[in-house]
Amino acid sequence: MTPTHSARLSPLQAETVWTLEGAEIxxxxxxxxxxxxxxxxxxxxxxxxGAILGFGLRRMAIPANTYAGGLRPQDHTDSFAPFLEAVAEAAGHAAPGAKLRTARPRNAEPVVWVMVLMGTGAAALLLFAAMAGAWTLGVALAARLLFVTILAAAVLPWMDRA
Structure with a gap:
């Protein structure tokens, strides 16, 4: 029996079916x-x-979930996991030099907490500076805090890279 996995990538597209036949997907x-x-x-x-397979300049993404009726996601891991195991086994024979890896979990939660706390601190700084009559000083200091928050937000996409 050939391993297969199917998923609907978009509610507007036809269902996509991936089949492992011999040494080809x-x-x-x-x-x-x-x-x-x-x-x-x-x-x-x-x-x-899901999984991302890189074939030099070509890439293929295989999602683990699919769209059910409407816009509700539906879990298809019952066909995804065996299909991916068969692909990994076949890839080990066909391409022994391929890099097979699992993604590390994102550790972005501490960065998000730092961003929230710095934003709250900037708002509190503005409030206290306005109450003291030093509005311009409060804006200058809060702008520096918000700049660091923006830098932390720029780091988030690279948190899961190897």
Whole structure:
């Protein structure tokens, strides 16, 4: 039996079906199909939401969830996990030099807390400076706190990179 996984990437698109046939992953959506030979697989990154396969310049994302009726997400891990295990096993034989890794959990929660506390501090600083009659000094100091908060927000996308 060939391992397969299917998911609807968008409520407006047809269902996409990924099939592992031999040493190739075949992606079918409607009448279109694409083939990805596992011998060219460079990276396989597995997250809790899906997997990203890198084939040099080409990338393929396989989500673990699908859209049910309406816009409700539906969990498809019962077909996703066995399919990904079969892909990893086949990739180990076809492309022994490929980097197979799981994504580390994001440790962004402390950064978000720092951002919230610094924003609250900037608001409190503005309030106390206005009550003391030093509005311009309060704006100058609060702007510096908010600048550091903006820098912390800029770091968030890179928190899960290796």
């Amino acid at each position: 075949i992606e079918r959506r409607g009448g279109q199909s694409r083939r990805f030979p596992l011998a060219r697989l460079k990276t396989l990154k597995v997250t809790r939401d």
